[in-house]
Amino acid sequence: MFGEDDLVKSHQERSDIIFNIIVIAFAVLLARLWYLQIYRGKQFLSYSLENRLRKDVVRAPRGMIFSRNNVLLTHNIPRFDAVVTPQYLESSDETVTYLAVILGTTPESIRKIMKRYEGQAKYIPVVVKKNISRKEVAIIETESKDLPGVSVETFISREYTDHDSGAHLLGYISEISQEKLPRLRERDKYDYKQGDFIGQSGIEQQFDLEIRGQDGYQFMEVDARGRARRHISSDDLYSGIENKVAEPGKNVRLTIDRDVQLAAYHALEGKDGAAIAIDTETGEVIAMVSRPAFDPANFSTGLSSNYWGSLVMDEKRPLRDRTIQEHYSPGSTFKPLTAIAALEEGIVNEKTTFNCNGGYKMGGRVFHCWKKEGHGAVDVVKALRVSCDVYFYNIGNKIDIDVIYKYATLFGMGQRSGIILPRETSGLIPNKEWKLKRTGIEWQKGETLSCVIGQSFINVTPLQLAMFYSTMANDGKLWRPHVVKEVFSNSGQVLKRYEPEMIHQFKISKKTLDLVHEGLFDTANAGGTAGASKGIGIQMAAKTGTAQVIGFSADKIFNKCEGMPFKFRNNGLFAAYAPAGNPKIAVSVVIEHGCHGTAGGPVAKAMVSAYLNKYYPAYQAKIMAQESAGLTYPEVVEDNRVNPVAMIPEASPEDFYDEQGVLVKNFILDKTGKRVPLEKILETGPSDGE
Amino acid sequence: MINFKEELKRYDYSFFGICSAIFIIGILNLYSATHSHGIGPEQGIYKTQIVWFCLAWVVGIGVSFIQPKNFYRLAYPSYLICIMLLIMVLFVGHSALGGQRWIGIAGMKFQPSELVKMSLVLVLARWYSKASPEQETGFRQMIIPFFITFIPAVMVIIQPDLGTGMLTMLIFFLITFYRKLKWKTIVIIGLMGIVGGTVMYNFGLREYQKKRIITFIDPEFDAKGSGYNAIQSKIAIGSGQFFGKGFRQSSQGALNYLPENHTDFIFAIFNEEHGFVGAVFLMALYLALFYRLLWLASNVNKMFDSIVVVGVLAIFFWHTIINMSMVSGLMPIVGIPLPLMSYGGSNLLTFGICCGVVTSISNARNLF
Structure with a gap:
């Protein structure tokens, strides 16, 4: 019979083997890190600097609301915003001046808007003009070479067929404020994103989770200035990646005539x-x-x-x-x-x-x-x-x-x-x-x-x-x-x-x-x-x-x-x-x-x-x-x-x-x-x- | 009577010491990984993490003053409580990111699957130290411990949290190996594992879990974009090169190319900012912890204590190696955090309790 001390000591051999396993595992890991960081480090660094894969959100269209007889009461229409991403803004003055001409405003007013967002990270786009015309959209798109850092963002706004009539019943939507974001995420167990809209009253609020749909995403390869080069499709270099189609929201049929x-x-x-x-x-x-x-x-x-x-x-x-x-x-x-x-x-x-x-x-x-x-x-x-x-x-x-x-x-x-x-x-x-x-x-x-x-x-x-x-x-x-x-x-x-x-x-x-x-x-x-x-x-x-x-x-x-x-x-x-x-x-x-x-x-x-x-x-x-x-x-x-x-x-x-x-x-x-x-x-x- | 002064003189500071060192690196890294988000819910989570750390350390140090014989007594009750909590989670749990893992206690969210790890170690240690500890372990001796592990593991897997489920099984295997598992048995289990794994893959895994494995084996194949994480993680690590980009200079994390960069992918951010040198330093700290644990396991007087220490080692080791491997692309991506580095309150608490338990055992070592 051993004493318990000896019993423990008799496991020394296994303990040594375990330590060897740990050392070998760490050695393998270090070898891997060596491979990634030293052997291929330059290549990965250039990936991280030059070839940026951007994941853009594709917003799901909100569901529509119909009357009892299928008359459309609420639907979506696309609107466009002009946005500037400060990080990619190279010759700032030139670009802003040109953009002001296109948008029909003054460079000062654009700078004023951008100044307001100076505190936030440079890669976050700043909306400089909301709801721009299709003509303005076309000019910005074609002139994109001369407008580094400027882009057009599409968003979907809500149209109410009968305007004021039924305003209270249908309700309205508005952007989720920064402060409310975490609380709403917690409450609805839904991953609301910055810039998401949410129903604030009436049907829009009560049925928000049904109406809102599921956003998709789309991968874009962007250059160092943040300009989109092309949409990533599954045949490309990053073939591991595929876009996710946005899932439109559910529609609601009311009892209202x-x-x-x-x-x-x-x-x-x-x-x-x-x-x-x-x-x-x-x-x-x-x-x-x-x-x-x-x-x-x-x-x-x-x-x-x-x-x-x-x-x-x-x-x-x-x-x-x-x-x-x-x-x-x-x-x-x-x-x-x-x-x-x-x-x-x-x-x-x-x-x-x-x-x-x-x-x-x-x-x-x-x-x-x-x-x-x-x-x-x-x-x-x-x-x-x-x-x-x-x-x-x-x-x-x-x-x-x-x-x-x-x-x-x-x-x-x-x-x-x-x-x-x-x-x-x-x-x-x-x-x-x-x-x-x-x-x-x-x-x-x-x-x-x-x-x-x-x-x-x-x-x-x-x-x-x-x-x-x-x-x-x-x-x-x-x-x-x-x-x-x-x-x-x-x-x-x-x-x-x-x-x-x-x-x-x-x-x-x-x-x-x-x-x-x-x-x-x-x-x-x-x-x-x-x-x-x-x-x-x-x-x-x-x-x-x-x-x-x-x-x-x-x-x-x-x-x-x-x-x-x-x-x-x-x-x-x-x-x-x-x-x-x-x-x-x-x-x-x-x-x-x-x-x-x-x-x-x-x-x-x-x-x-x-x-x-x-x-x-x-x-x-x-x-x-x-x-x-x-x-x-x-x-x-x-x-x-x-x-x-x-x-x-x-x-x-x-x-x-x-x-x-x-x-x-x-x-x-x-x-x-x-x-x-x-x-x-x-x-x-x-x-x-x- | 316990003489408090004596107690402090004998107190083993090494575990809390090493772990605190890793945590300090971790909290700086967490701050760095999230500061540049500028706005959004992740900003300021490092403060929450500090609060959790204090809580975990208070609990852990409290545990370190419990006599090891009480761990022995607590083994079965704590195991039963864990099983009950797991049942509760399945019915009343909160879900996050598609899994049902949380329960709320006094306003805080808590993951019972974390508690399972520690109580499992205690139960296995108690069982193995009582049932013929002189013999080698063969199939017959393994059956009951296997089921002791299997039941909670399955309950965790159906939450679904495959990562933690597999982790509990791995803890079981490491402890059993330490308990002189016969080499012959190891070979047979290995073969069974291959067969069982194939069957499991084809019938038992969820779509997203399969996808992760496929993505790992063949990133080109991926159909839904989960290869994105793997690629971005590799870019983050690789672009750190030898010395790293420097504190708060991570661009992969900052630009949100790397999702969940504050939890499972924190090691990638660390590598991006501190390079190969940083990684070596961090891994040396972990290795020191493991070495110290194994030394303790061989230098206690009781079989139970020895197995508990190996169990704690298993918890730390598997977390560390799995997380580092998956982040650097050596393994498929499963949701396993890096001990003391990843953001998360429940697992910090687990590691705090682990430290407390082994410190207690170390302190009692020379008492007769």
Whole structure:
């Protein structure tokens, strides 16, 4: 038996062999280094100095964005930059002077630009003029011998077919800033390069990783001055190298209908606000417009810092998407919710009437109705039709705010809808717990009275308002709104499809639905507050709303809104679904400081008209017949039951589209059923309603 | 009771000393390789590297005060923890550059495959020092250690990190060789390796891994541009000539001709800037470390300690020789860093722990 010492010693032989192996390995390595550095050193040195293999990035074209009918909304166009690489600039003065002549600027301005980048490494090209003309490109290319260090860089900029329309939805792209580069790499696990563009809002941001594609690269052999000699192909000296083709980005098909979108956009001309239309049967967003807007193309040219700055400084905040990133008091458009809650909870029924004399006293305070003289005896249908505040104050006195909260939540208010777009806000529906937590003060009864008419804490986004009306229209099916139908490759292969998704479905009794539907039908069609927005052949069921932006003392409530400073004027809201007898589309419109809910009427009308004209022309004939016969809501429902009309879209959408004529397609039907251009209805301004 | 003064008097500074010397060269070189990028995420990584170095040295010196018998006790638990971490990586790991190698611990990213190397050495040392250490090692004695190595190796390879996977197998072979692997067995294993390698190449390797091997054998063949690295690396080394271009004068690295010049290709930049002379000096430092380790392996009292020291040698040696060979075009390109020179926190930590372990063994050498 050995001791353990001896056992270790007995391995000495192996230890020696291992050391010999190490020495031999190092000797081989040194021999190799000798071969590379001494024997072939001169040759490699000349390679490193003279023959430079440059790896140029070939940028992948971003994917395109299409409307639901395959109309191109966003695509790419090439632009050119003149760049100077300081390292290769030999006779600096001469070259700069010549370049200035070609570009039509002064040598000083070019030097000034280059001075700005003096700190960075000399081999990094400096852009001296962006977006040069094709003629300038041609001159620089042909004169390259006399312009050492000057070259043209191609980049791809983004073009948006309809410019401002859809700016918020489509979003914009801009160059990734130096500081953000590492963080974005980490976040997306994507190797962003310097100079890469990235989506900053809307679809461009949300689907950036799909849209952006994979850049390729191309090897160029350049001479000592950095001028390209030739493209390297696989037959050349460096045959180990092959170029990688850029992989274009994926395309996105939206649920947006371009014609409805443009109708909404033009109808909002000169106003600040939002308009949104959704399909009541799928949750697809048909149109989504926010104004004031901006032209997203201005960002991708790189000439954006001034433009962006002016947008950020603008107190109207044009960069904000008012459809989902802003919330508003819904005002009277919220009343159907109160009516449904009260009917379902048995607080009122179809026979309950309250007397409106223009005000409602509670706790020593008078809550005014919008109509000073009062409405007299009011039941639920009339309350909706004339938008009687006192009727709802009576409910407010009996109903618990938590009940309102429960129903509003069922209809999708006060929570993010989950639409696949960035920075959606949730709005707010209050309850007792929230108030206590937020302010430390118990809920006050008087606050319920304000809430039931959509004031006070209640805040909804225009999208939520449209979802609410859509869910009323389809009897309790809350769809998740979505703007993207599918993501597909250039070869047309669908990679991702977004099917309609129901958030939940809940039961509302038929009696309640019939009453509310009738109330909203009457509001638009039987002398109600939205009567001014009645259009031919669209049969909207609608509600207007006027929301105070600031609180007024009692004596000022009845002052003329138009007489007040702009920013104190009331917001006008309008929400509707149509056709009332068989709803297909729900819309909501907010006109900031529009004074009256009816201000949004023409916008809603424009969207509904554009949609029904395009997809259900045959059904419009039936609607017109019903209108001329002056049918009431129950009669309309009966008529639809007895003589049903096929509700499949009758026009093939593809047939309908015309690349050029934008407004021509956005017609409405006049009283005789003839198609007239959209502009006509825009002239009928808001009249006094509510 | 441990007398701290006594402890310090007996303390073996040679391992941390040599390694610190190499690291200082490394950090200057890293600064040089990345400074000229001017802008971009690589600038300033040398600072991060210094932070990692301090951390690694604190941990390593801490380890050096652990008694070797505790390494013996820790062998199996640490091995099991490593296996669990590797399983975790496969399911919840972060991926970088196409591989799934990282897990986040307390906000830092960490590669468990690094830890595997050290714990594998401990397990193999424990096994070999207990199971008939008097005999020579034949096939029968190899079976269990082989599987002890094979399991984590395969898990690392499917991450996929072929380089580190192969490295663990090589560590196993060097230790087994030290444990008197019979020459007859070596010949048979060699033959099996050739056959197995051929099969593996045809069925087991990923496209990019195959490409690297093909590129190596025939750079002309390369279809996707991975020969680019090999060519540029050779140009970088060769253009350094005898004395090099000088500190911060590398053009290959600066112009980004050489990708990943701060990690796997750092040796090429070093050669470009300091030439053949620099390379000889650097390799002498590594050789001194190896020599010192082998001397220690033969001069300890316990078989376990001896094998652990050889294992640490194996970790250092294989990293060094593989990295230098691939950079100078003697081997296909696999992602193996150069110890103490390449940028990377996890592997610095590994080498720090290695130093700690062997220092501890050296300190305990004359204690009875």
